[in-house]
Amino acid sequence: MGDTLTFSKKTIRVNSEQLAAIHRPPGVHQRIIASAGSGKTTTLTARIAYLVEVHGVKSEAIVLMTFSRNAANQMKARISSLIGDTKLWVGTFHGLSRQLLQTYSTESLKTLYFVDELIAMGEAWLKTEKGRRWVGKLRYVVVDEFQDINDAQWRFLERLLHPNAYLIIVGDDCQNIYTWRGSHVKYILNLHDQVSGLVDDQLRRNYRSSEAIVKAANAVMQKIPTLPWKGTMIAENKGGDKPHIRFFYRAADETRWIIKDILEYIDLHPAHTIAVLSRTNVDLYRIEEEMIQRGIRCRLRDIGIDEESGEGSFCVDLVTLHASKGLEWDSVYMIHCNDDSFPSSKKPENIICERRLFYVGVTRPRHRLQLSYTRDERDLCRFVREIPHDFLQYHGLARYCLSTCDLAEGKRRLKDLLGCLDGDDLHSLREEGPLAWLQRDNLTLKPLFPPGELWKLPIWATGELAADFQRFLRVWTLREISRLSGTRFRNIEIENLLFILRIFTEDKDFWQTWTLELEECIAFFFGSKEAAKVPPPIDYGTMEEWAKKKGLSWEPPDLIRATSIVAKIRGQLRPLRFDEYDLKEFRFATTRYVVPGQWRSEVLKSWRRVVDTRIPSEECLVDLWRLGALSLVAEGRNAALYRASSMADRLHEEELGEFLTSASQSLVKWLPSPIVGMSRQITYEDQFQEIVDLQTDTAFWKISSTTFTAQDVLELAMVAWFADVDCTSIGILLPLEGRIYTLALPQGWAQKAALILARARVKSS
Numbered sequence: 001m002g003d004t005l006t007f008s009k010k011t012i013r014v015n016s017e018q019l020a021a022i023h024r025p026p027g028v029h030q031r032i033i034a035s036a037g038s039g040k041t042t043t044l045t046a047r048i049a050y051l052v053e054v055h056g057v058k059s060e061a062i063v064l065m066t067f068s069r070n071a072a073n074q075m076k077a078r079i080s081s082l083i084g085d086t087k088l089w090v091g092t093f094h095g096l097s098r099q100l101l102q103t104y105s106t107e108s109l110k111t112l113y114f115v116d117e118l119i120a121m122g123e124a125w126l127k128t129e130k131g132r133r134w135v136g137k138l139r140y141v142v143v144d145e146f147q148d149i150n151d152a153q154w155r156f157l158e159r160l161l162h163p164n165a166y167l168i169i170v171g172d173d174c175q176n177i178y179t180w181r182g183s184h185v186k187y188i189l190n191l192h193d194q195v196s197g198l199v200d201d202q203l204r205r206n207y208r209s210s211e212a213i214v215k216a217a218n219a220v221m222q223k224i225p226t227l228p229w230k231g232t233m234i235a236e237n238k239g240g241d242k243p244h245i246r247f248f249y250r251a252a253d254e255t256r257w258i259i260k261d262i263l264e265y266i267d268l269h270p271a272h273t274i275a276v277l278s279r280t281n282v283d284l285y286r287i288e289e290e291m292i293q294r295g296i297r298c299r300l301r302d303i304g305i306d307e308e309s310g311e312g313s314f315c316v317d318l319v320t321l322h323a324s325k326g327l328e329w330d331s332v333y334m335i336h337c338n339d340d341s342f343p344s345s346k347k348p349e350n351i352i353c354e355r356r357l358f359y360v361g362v363t364r365p366r367h368r369l370q371l372s373y374t375r376d377e378r379d380l381c382r383f384v385r386e387i388p389h390d391f392l393q394y395h396g397l398a399r400y401c402l403s404t405c406d407l408a409e410g411k412r413r414l415k416d417l418l419g420c421l422d423g424d425d426l427h428s429l430r431e432e433g434p435l436a437w438l439q440r441d442n443l444t445l446k447p448l449f450p451p452g453e454l455w456k457l458p459i460w461a462t463g464e465l466a467a468d469f470q471r472f473l474r475v476w477t478l479r480e481i482s483r484l485s486g487t488r489f490r491n492i493e494i495e496n497l498l499f500i501l502r503i504f505t506e507d508k509d510f511w512q513t514w515t516l517e518l519e520e521c522i523a524f525f526f527g528s529k530e531a532a533k534v535p536p537p538i539d540y541g542t543m544e545e546w547a548k549k550k551g552l553s554w555e556p557p558d559l560i561r562a563t564s565i566v567a568k569i570r571g572q573l574r575p576l577r578f579d580e581y582d583l584k585e586f587r588f589a590t591t592r593y594v595v596p597g598q599w600r601s602e603v604l605k606s607w608r609r610v611v612d613t614r615i616p617s618e619e620c621l622v623d624l625w626r627l628g629a630l631s632l633v634a635e636g637r638n639a640a641l642y643r644a645s646s647m648a649d650r651l652h653e654e655e656l657g658e659f660l661t662s663a664s665q666s667l668v669k670w671l672p673s674p675i676v677g678m679s680r681q682i683t684y685e686d687q688f689q690e691i692v693d694l695q696t697d698t699a700f701w702k703i704s705s706t707t708f709t710a711q712d713v714l715e716l717a718m719v720a721w722f723a724d725v726d727c728t729s730i731g732i733l734l735p736l737e738g739r740i741y742t743l744a745l746p747q748g749w750a751q752k753a754a755l756i757l758a759r760a761r762v763k764s765s
Contacts, residue, residue, distance in 0.1 A: 002014055002015045002016070002019075003015070003016065003019045005019065005022065005046060005050075007046075007049050007050075007053055007082040007083050008053060008082075008083055008084065009080075009081060009082055009083055009084055010081050010082050012042065012046060012082070014039070014042065014043070014046065015039075015205055017038075017201065017202065017203050017204060017205060018039060018042065018043045018046070018203060020201055021043050021047060021201035021203070022043060022046045022047045022050050023050070024047075024199060024201070026051060026055045026057065026166075027166060028166060028197065028199050029166050029167045029168070029195045029196075029197055029198045029199065030047075030166075030167070030168045030169070030198070030199050030200075030201065031146075031169055031188070031191050031192070031198055031199070031200050031201070032044070032168070032169065032170040032171075032200075032201045032202070032203065033170075033171070033172060033173070033188075033200065033201070033202045033203070033227065033230055034170050034171065034172055034202075034203040035172055035174075035202070035203060035204055035206060035221075035232075035233045036172065036174075036175065036206060036208065036209075036217065036233070036359075036360075036363035037206040037207050037208025037209055037233075037328070037363060038203035038204060038205055038206055038207065038233070039203060039205070039207055040144075040170050040172075040203060041074065041075060041078060041144075042078075043170070043203060044075065044142065044144060044168075044170050045075055045078040045079045045082065046082065047142075047168065048062060048064065048079055048088070048140075048142060049079055049082040049083045051140060052083055052086065053082075053083050057139055057140065058087075058139070059086035059087045059088050060087040060088070060089070060137070061137055061138055061139040061140065062088050062089070062138075062139065062140045062141075062142060063088070063089040063090075063096065063138060063140070063141050063142065063160060064076075064088055064089065064090045064091075064142045064143075064144070065090075065091065065092065065093055065096055065141075065142070065143050065144065066090075066091070066092055066144040066145065067092060067093075067144065067145045067148055068092065068326070069091075069092060069095065071144060071145070071326070072090050072091050072092060072095070075090060075144065076088065076090045093118075093119050093122075093149075093153050093156060094118045094119060096122065097118040097119050097121060097122025097123075097156070098118055098122075100122055100125060100126075100131075100134070101118075101121060101122060101125060104125065104130055104131075104134065105125050105128075105130070108121055108125065119152045119153060119156050120152060122156060123152070123155055123156045123159055126156070126159035126160070127159065131159070135159065135160055135162055135165075136162060136164075138160060138162070138165045139164065139165055139166065140165065140166050140167075140168060141157065141160045141161060141165060141166070141167050141168070142167075142168045142169070143157065143167070143168070143169045143170070143171075144170055144171075145170075145171055145175075145326075146169035146170060146171035146187065146188050146191075147171035147172055147173050147175055147176040147183070147185055147187075147188045148171070148176060148177075148178050148183045149183060149184075149187050150181070150182035150183045150184060151182065151184070152182070154187055167195055169188070169191065171188050173185050173188050173189055173224070173226050173227070173230075174221050174224050174226065174356055174359050175325060175356060175359065175360050176188070176353070176356055177321070177322055177325060177353065177356050177357045177360055178322070179353045189225075189226070189227060200227075200229070202229075202230060202231065204231050204232070204233055204234050205233070205234050205236055206233040206234065206235050206236060206237075206363075207236050207237070208237075208328055208363070208366055209235065209237065209240075209363060209365060209366055209367075210235065210237050210238075210239060210240025210241070210366070210367055211235035211237060211238045211239055211240050212239065212240035212241055212242045212243070212391070213235075213240060213243060213362065213363075213365060213369055214233050214234075214235035215235075215391050216242070216243050216362055216369070216387050216391045216392065217233065217359060217362045217363045218232040218233055219386065219387040219388055219391060220355065220358060220359045220362055220383060220386065220387065221233070221359060223355060223383075223386050224352065224355055224356060224359065225352065237366075240367065241367070241368060241393075242391060242392055242393045243362070243369040243370070243371060243387075243391070243392050243393070244369070244370045244371065244392070244393045244394075244395060245337075245371050245372070245380070245384060245392050245393070245394045245395065246370065246371070246372040246373075246395045247372070247373060247374070247380070247395070248372060248373070248374045249374065249375070250374060250375070251283070251286060251336070251374050251375075252286075253374070254335060254336075254372050254373075254374050255286055255287055255290050256290070257372075258276065258287065258333050258335065258370075258372070259287075259290055259291065259294060259296065261333075261370070262274055262296070262316060262333075263296075265331055265368075266314060269330065269331075270314070272329075272330035272331055272367075273317070273329040273330050273331070274316050274317070274329055274330065274331045274332075274333075275316070275317040275318070275319055275324070275327070275329040275331075275332050275333070275364065276316060276317070276318050276319070276332075276333045276335060277319050277320070277321055277324050277332060277333065277334045277335070277361050277364065278318075278319075278320060278321065278334070278335050278336055279320070279321055279336060279341060279342045279344065279357075280320065280336075280341070281300070281320055283335055283336045284300060284318040284319075284320070287318055287335070288300060288318055291316065296316060297314060297315040297316065298315060298316040298317070298318055299315055299316075299317060299318065300318045300319075301317055301318065301319045301323055301327075302320070302323050317329065321334075321357050321358075321360060321361045322357065324360060324361060324364050325360050327364060328364055328365070328366060329364060329365060329366065330365065330366045330367050330368065331365060331367060331368040331369075331370075332361070332364050332365035332368070332369050332370070333370045333371075333372065334361050334362075334369070334370070334371045334372070335371075335372050335373075336372070336373060336374065337371050337372065337373040337380065337381040337383075337384055338373045338374065338375065338376075338379045338380070338381060339379050339380060339381050339382050340379055342354065342358070342381045342383070343355070343381075343382070343383075351382075354383070355383050358381070358383040358384075371384060376467060378467075378706075385419070388416075388419070388420055388764065389413075389416040389419065390416075390764075413688070413690075414688050414690055414715055414718060414719070415711070415715060417688075417757075417760045417761065417764055418711060418714060418715060418718070418756075418760055419711070420760050420763040420764040421756075421759065421760050421763055425759055425760075425763060429755070429756060429759065432755075433752065434752035434753070434755045434756050435714075435752075435756070436746075437745075437746040437752075438710060438713065438714065442743055442744070443741050443742070443743050444741065444742045444743070445739060445740070445741055446670075446739075446740040446741075446742070447738055447739065447740070448663070448666045448667075448670060448733070448734075448735065448738040448739065448740055449662060449663075449666050449738040450666075453662065453738070454738070455659045455662070455663075455736060455738065456736070457469060457736070458650070458653065458655065458656050460650055465643070468625070468628065468629065468640050468643060469705075470705035470706055470736070471628035471629065471631050471632075471640070471705065472621075472624055472625045472628040472651075473628075473705045473735060473736060474628065474703050474704070474705045474735075475491065475494075475610075475624050475627050475628045476617060476621075476624050476628075476660065477663070477667070477703050477705075477733070477735045478491065478678065478679070478693060478694075478703055479610055479613070479617060479624060480617055480663070480664050480667055481667060481671065481675070481678070481694065482613055482678060483613040483617065484664070484667060484668055484671060485671055485673075485675050487675045487677070487678050488678065489610065489611050489613060489678065490677075490678045490679040491627070491678075491679050492679045492680075492681050492691050493630065493631065493634060493679075493691065494607065494627055494630050496589075496591070496634075497593065497594050497595050497630050497633055497634055498594075498595050498600070498603055498604060498607055498630070499585055499586050499587065500586065500587060500588070500589045500591055500594050501569050501572050501573070501586050501587070501588050501589075501594075502568075502572065502588075502589070502590075502591055502594045503565070503588055503589060503590045503591075504568060504590075505590065507561065507564065507565050507568070507590075508590045510558070510561045510562070510565070511565065511588070511590070514562070515588075517550065517552060518562065518565060518566070519588065520550075521543075521546060521562070521566060522566060522569055522583070522588075523583060524546065525538055525546075525566065525570075526569070526570065526573055526583055527583045527584075529580065532573075532576075532577065532580045532581050532582070532583070533577055533580060534577060535570045535573045535574050535577060536570075537567075537570065538563060538566045538567060538570065539563065540559060540560065540563050543559050543562050543563045543566065544559050547559060547562070569588075571597065572594070572597055572600070574597075575597045575598065575600050575601050576600060576601055576604065578601065579601055579604060579605065581604070593633060593634055594633075595630065595633055596633070596638055596641075599638070599641050602626065603626055603627070603630070603641075605623075606620070606622075606623035606624075606626045606627055607623075607627065609623045610623050610624060610627060617660070617664070618652075618657065618660070621647075621648075621651040621652065622644055622645065622647055622648050622651060625644045625647050625651060626641065626644040628640075629641045629643075629644060663735055666738070667735075670740060672694065672696045672699065672701065672731070673696070674696060674697055675694060675695070675696055676695045676696055676697055677694075677695045678693065678694055678695075679691060679692075679693060680692050680695050680723075682719050682722045682723045683722070684722035688722065690715070690719045690722065692716070692719055692723075695723075695725075697726075698726065698727060698728045698729060699727060699728065699729045699730060699731055699742070700716055700719060700720045700723070700727055700730050700731070701730070701731045701732070701733060702716050702730075702731070702732045702733070703732075703733050703735070704732055704733070704734055705734070705735065705736055706734075706736075707734065707737070708732050708734070708741075712732070713730065713732070713743060714756075716730045716732070717730055717743075717745060717749070717753065718753055718756070718757070720745065720749075721749060721750055721753040721754075727745065728744060728745055729742055729743060729744045729745055730742070730743055730745065731743070
């Protein structure tokens with residue numbers, strides 16, 4: 001729904017926000033903040049047409065400046081479609097300067113000028129007597145994409161304004177992305193300080209993107225400093241698919257997946273437009289090369305290059321984020337969202353600019369947004385991490401989307417909830433007291449190794465192997481603590497992956513209805529020692545016979561479903577037939593990921609060797625490496641398992657052996673006492689299930705192979721509160737760095753933690 005606006009040549013439909021901006025009375029300076037996809041071109045051209053046709057402003061007294069020839073031509077055509085041909089001055093800043101000089105000062109153009117000189121040359125002419133006379137004829141100066149102007153363009157504008165001329169600008173401060181070429185967001189944000197009597201309008205309704213994409217974009221927008229009255233976007237296209245986040249080990253994997261997905265997508269949507277966006281051209285070149293080899297039409301689009309693909313021909317656009325502004329596609333792939341390269345600069349003032357660039361990328365797609373990154377799963381771009389977890393769909397991210405199979409549907413991870421707290425929240429929580437204790441000065445540091453003893457990653461532990469080694473070291477440390485202290489070795493994450501027989505999502509409802517009966521059925525067919533050697537196949541007739549004996553009134557669809565479930569369980573057990581599994585070791589759960597069938601036998605053997613702490617750790621290093629890889633399996637990535645069998649020689653190198661020996665000797669001296677339990681799962685109000693590595697009588701401990709953040713400390717402290725035990729401190733052990741950190745929990749921590757959780761829940765909702 002909306003309002004109609006009739007001009008001499010055409011009637012258009014606009015919303016209430018657009019109508020208010022168009023109907024502003026003449027003789028006012030106007031700032032229109034137009035969010036992405038909000039119909040700014042319609043609004044601006046209708047505003048000009050309204051001034052000319054309704055208020056009688058002469059078209060030759062209006063100057064309209066844009067930042068590209070394509071935008072200038074489009075706006076001129078739009079205005080003509082509303083009120084016919086006009087005599088507006090329409091063009092870019094450079095184009096208008098050249099036009100003025102060609103018309104009134106041809107001598108100025110005889111010099112061998114640089115393009116960037118044109119604006120200064122035009123400004124110089126505006127200062128002349130002829131220039132002032134020309135300026136005096138102007139009544140309206142209109143600027144599109146005002147957020148992108150620089151100092152020179154602002155000075156040029158100032159020369160166009162006089163007491164009887166009015167400024168109308170449209171722009172979006174969140175899309176100020178050309179700072180590298182001198183533009184500054186201060187001009188749009190502080191315009192009210194430069195122009196008296198300024199009136200403001202905002203266009204919030206997004207007509208381009210689906211609601212799911214708009215929600216993600218709004219989350220990015222809220223991290224960008226802006227005008228205090230500016231509101232977030234409102235999606236006109238409800239629903240839609242959440243943006244997807246995907247991790248790939250290698251750029252080549254990312255490229256292959258994107259091309260495969262594009263081919264599948266165009267089969268379903270042959271008329272849709274597709275773009276691949278990247279922070280830099282380098283990443284687009286490899287996509288281009290692969291597409292050329294595959295015979296897929298593609299084109300690189302650069303800033304200011306206006307081109308159209310041939311009619312009726314499919315073509316994938318390859319575009320840098322800077323060049324994507326002002327464009328839109330049905331489906332967008334934003335690649336290489338790695339934090340090491342995006343933001344490209346880590347200076348605070350530059351990070352804000354880079355965040356705006358990310359916002360531009362997120363607001364390009366109409367229906368579908370796929371973000372991807374490579375190399376290290378911990379290297380996800382910070383701007384993606386700022387978007388609430390619930391707004392996105394994660395694939396292959398261990399750190400940010402670890403799937404815990406015991407979590408019921410709708411449960412959330414504590415990390416995600418605390419991640420909803422922004423800087424203002426954390427600052428106020430410090431000011432109010434709940435986080436005042438969380439200070440670096442309150443950390444107690446104790447070295448693990450003797451003075452002067454330093455260790456580092458093995459020389460071969462680079463790239464993928466570096467992350468693998470860190471996972472290995474964490475499991476090795478836990479196992480060594482278990483061996484030295486006599487505590488039973490446990491690792492709930494590994495146990496969940498190894499000893500859960502997966503109930504698939506499509507079988508969930510039937511399983512929940514008939515859990516006891518199906519468990520009894522599985523035990524009947526697969527629970528014996530004979531069945532463990534050769535799990536028998538179960539067909540429909542066998543299932544029907546068993547159900548009748550049990551007095552179950554299953555209809556044919558029920559029998560088919562039960563047979564299917566049992567067959568899937570058999571498929572998971574069959575690879576273990578040479579190990580003579582004990583079905584009692586396993587349990588059933590609806591989960592996304594378990595150890596792959598082809599690896600379960602090897603992993604089970606490794607598990608049994610590792611839990612037998614009578615075996616020296618140096619004799620089961622490959623087993624420990626294999627178990628360390630399971631933290632990736634927890635979110636669907638199995639690549640590290642393939643590398644385990646090739647690690648034997650490296651894991652038995654002398655230098656690594658010396659490090660592990662020293663670490664073991666140092667752990668003996670450090671061991672907290674008494675250790676109450678290892679890998680304890682803490683549940684809070686049936687909403688959170690978190691795992692702590694070690695619990696002593698007064699402390700909870702986390703073993704980390706890498707550094708830690710304040711959020712890691714806060715999470716551990718919150719879990720200590722969840723446990724509802726007499727926990728007075730928390731600790732973090734970094735075995736590779738040889739550092740042991742402890743932090744005493746403050747007095748009244750339960751009350752403080754409750755306040756933090758409540759604040760996070762409010763922000764989450």
